Amino acid sequence: MSAKVLDGKKIAADYRANLAQEVEQLKAQGVTPNLTVILVGNDGASQSYVNNKKKSAEKIGMSSSIIHLDESTTEVALLEEIDKLNKDDDVHGILVQVPLPKQIDETKVLEKIAPEKDVDGFNPINIGRLYAGVETYIPCTPLGIMEILKHADIDLEGKDVAVIGRSHIVGQPVAKLLTDANATVTLLHSRSKDMDAVLKRSDVIVSAVGKPGLVTKDVVKEGAVIVDVGNTVVDGKLTGDVVYDEVSEVAGAITPVPGGVGPLTITMVLNNTLLAAKRAQK
Numbered sequence: 001m002s003a004k005v006l007d008g009k010k011i012a013a014d015y016r017a018n019l020a021q022e023v024e025q026l027k028a029q030g031v032t033p034n035l036t037v038i039l040v041g042n043d044g045a046s047q048s049y050v051n052n053k054k055k056s057a058e059k060i061g062m063s064s065s066i067i068h069l070d071e072s073t074t075e076v077a078l079l080e081e082i083d084k085l086n087k088d089d090d091v092h093g094i095l096v097q098v099p100l101p102k103q104i105d106e107t108k109v110l111e112k113i114a115p116e117k118d119v120d121g122f123n124p125i126n127i128g129r130l131y132a133g134v135e136t137y138i139p140c141t142p143l144g145i146m147e148i149l150k151h152a153d154i155d156l157e158g159k160d161v162a163v164i165g166r167s168h169i170v171g172q173p174v175a176k177l178l179t180d181a182n183a184t185v186t187l188l189h190s191r192s193k194d195m196d197a198v199l200k201r202s203d204v205i206v207s208a209v210g211k212p213g214l215v216t217k218d219v220v221k222e223g224a225v226i227v228d229v230g231n232t233v234v235d236g237k238l239t240g241d242v243v244y245d246e247v248s249e250v251a252g253a254i255t256p257v258p259g260g261v262g263p264l265t266i267t268m269v270l271n272n273t274l275l276a277a278k279r280a281q282k
């Protein structure tokens with residue numbers, strides 16, 4: 001058996017085409033959704049991520065700008081910058097690229113972003129709202145994973161799902177969304193005992209660790225759906241957690257790296273920015 005490839009680029013392109021139509025409608029009412037991204041420092045990967053976010057926003061008709069601050073920027077200066085954006089009615093979505101330089105307390109920064117403009121969904125207020133089941137912004141990678149699963153021909157109701165990795169950005173929120181979709185979720189992490197036994201019985205595996213080679217053929221059930229969130233650069237190549245070639249022989253469906261979850265994450269930044277622009281009109 002050869003797994004169905006869950007083509008993130010195609011799924012993202014279709015989703016963005018719909019977003020573009022909605023952006024057009026909003027613009028006809030005189031509102032141009034705006035995403036403003038703050039980048040601190042010169043990390044190469046972060047620079048390419050934020051450029052990609054800006055380009056993707058502009059491609060669907062949004063306006064977007066990058067505020068690029070020096071590596072030595074103080075926490076106070078960054079908080080002031082966020083404060084200005086919070087007060088600017090033309091800015092609908094604010095995203096501060098992480099990680100931040102060590103002199104800056106990330107939590108303070110995330111708490112400073114106005115919850116109604118927090119399109120990453122990283123402000124603790126929005127995290128709390130997610131768990132309380134009230135209007136919020138859901139973090140983009142988990143939202144993207146759920147969109148991909150819609151294309152995997154699997155009804156999550158009652159299914160055994162293993163999520164590997166318990167980060168605040170991916171593992172924990174996606175476990176929450178999967179639970180809401182009535183799956184039975186096991187959240188695995190570095191201290192988990194007998195991870196292999198859990199994986200072998202799972203109908204869906206979401207791996208979000210950043211450890212190439214972690215998920216091999218021998219721990220995957222025949223026909224299981226595999227979502228690979230890993231993105232580690234190995235010899236200049238983006239590499240997932242899943243040993244793709246061998247796992248595709250047994251899985252029912254699988255996401256490639258690159259071209260799987262990644263394009264959906266950016267798509268959901270755009271989705272949340274549009275949502276923020278719409279909510280601001282209410």
Ligand code: GUN
Binds near residue numbers: 095098
């Ligand atoms: N750094 C890596 N992923 C992300 C993300 O989704 N949002 C932000 N703000 N920074 C990141």
